[in-house]
Amino acid sequence: MTAQQTDAPDQEDSGVAPASSTNVAADSTVKPVGEEKEVIATGGALYNDGSIDYAPAGVQFAVQSQDTGAGVKSIYVWVDNSAMQTNTAPIGFNAEGRHSIAFQVEDNVGNLSAMKTYSFIMDTTAPEVKIISAFKGIQMTNGVYVPADNKFMIIAQDKLSGVKSIEYAIDGGAMQTYNENILLTEKSGMHTIVYRAADNVGNIGGTMTNVFYIDGTAPVVNIGSDPAAFSKDGVNFISGKASIVITAKDADTDVVSIMYYIDNGEAAQYSYPIKLSGGEHTVKAMAIDAVGNESQLAEYKVSVDASDPSAYVEAEK
Ligand SMILES: [Ca+2]
Ligand SMILES: [Ca+2]
CATH class of the missing domain: 2.60.40.10 (Immunoglobulins)
Structure with missing residues (x-):
């Protein structure tokens, strides 16, 4: 069948007065497809990425023909790999992927146009x-x-x-x-x-x-001692055997790190217990939660009384 295309004479040589016919019903929604104006699509918008047309599911293609002479008799189409058919209705497709419509037009006195092929890719899948x-x-x-x-x-x-x-x-x-x-x-x-x-x-x-x-909230840090300090005149007293205890809680996630400083020294990772030498000390601490929120520095002033009390007996005189 494809040998027919070599027989097609140039339509301009027909010498017949201009006249035209078309066998595709006019449709205000039709749009030309790519550079092949002979094929038009209905039922969905096409997209061309610069090399080929893409069509959605439900699209149909019609082959438009025109003859400036005796008029169009038939349009022959080859859809994908199927046999030649005489085209009478728009052509639909089901499968996603590449498709082709080859077509050839015959006029009423036996002239055949050159065969042309329109290819497109049907895309039925969302991203x-x-x-x-x-x-x-x-x-x-x-x-x-x-x-x-x-x-x-x-x-x-x-x-x-x-x-x-x-x-x-x-x-x-x-x-x-x-x-x-x-x-x-x-x-x-x-x-x-x-x-x-x-x-x-x-x-x-x-x-x-x-x-x-x-989690937009930092942990809350608390510094204290074990056993609890004895407060006297606003000063927290602990013995040399007591431990400094730091706790931190987070309302939403977990506390992943507690850092502490003693008397403005180097930062250290907290691990229980902290022992202090005798005298006045300032302990500062901060905590970080699992999403990286950092707490404010908490501060605790303590006086470590490391000396044992003495007892004495006063002789009565
Ligand atoms: Ca897609
Ligand atoms: Ca938090």
Whole structure:
């Protein structure tokens, strides 16, 4: 059948007065496809990435023909690898992937046009989309915690027509276009980011949901002693055998580090117990939680009384 194309004479040599006919019903929604104006698409917008057209599911193609002479008699098409058919209706496709329509037009006096082929890629799959947290969240029993200044990135991939847009919304707000990393401005507590992506032929993925918690509060640090100090005249007295004890609690996540300083010395990692020499001392401490929040420096002044009391007997005279 394909040998017919070599027989096609040049239509301009027909010498017949100009007249035209078309066998495709006019449709105000039709659009030319690529450079092959003979093929038009209906039922969905096409996208061209510079090398080939992409079409969504449901698209149909019609072959337009025109003859400035005796008029068009038939359009012959070869759809993908199927046998030649006389085309009478728009051509639809089911499978995702590359397709082709080869076509040839015959006029009423037996002239055949050259065979042309239109190729496109059907894209029926929405992009895959995922969200990535800059801070690797801390898993607690009620959920995953991130710091208040965390950033989220949304990444979408589409293997055919490509990603056109990503949208997201925070805490039930309006969907907005994703252009750059999402920088949180929310406060401690539970939050939700919903997000989705669309490809260039209009396939929109399902809405994904990311639930997370913000830990925006630093631990609370307390410095004391074991046994407890004896307070006298506003001074905390402990014996040389007592230990300095530092505790820290975090409302949302865990305390991962407690640093302490004695008398403005070098910072050290706290481990129980701390023993002090006799005299006046100042102990300072700070704690860091699992998402990196640092507490204020807590301060504790203590007087270590390392001398045993003495007892004496006074002789009566
Ligand atoms: Ca796609
Ligand atoms: Ca915290």
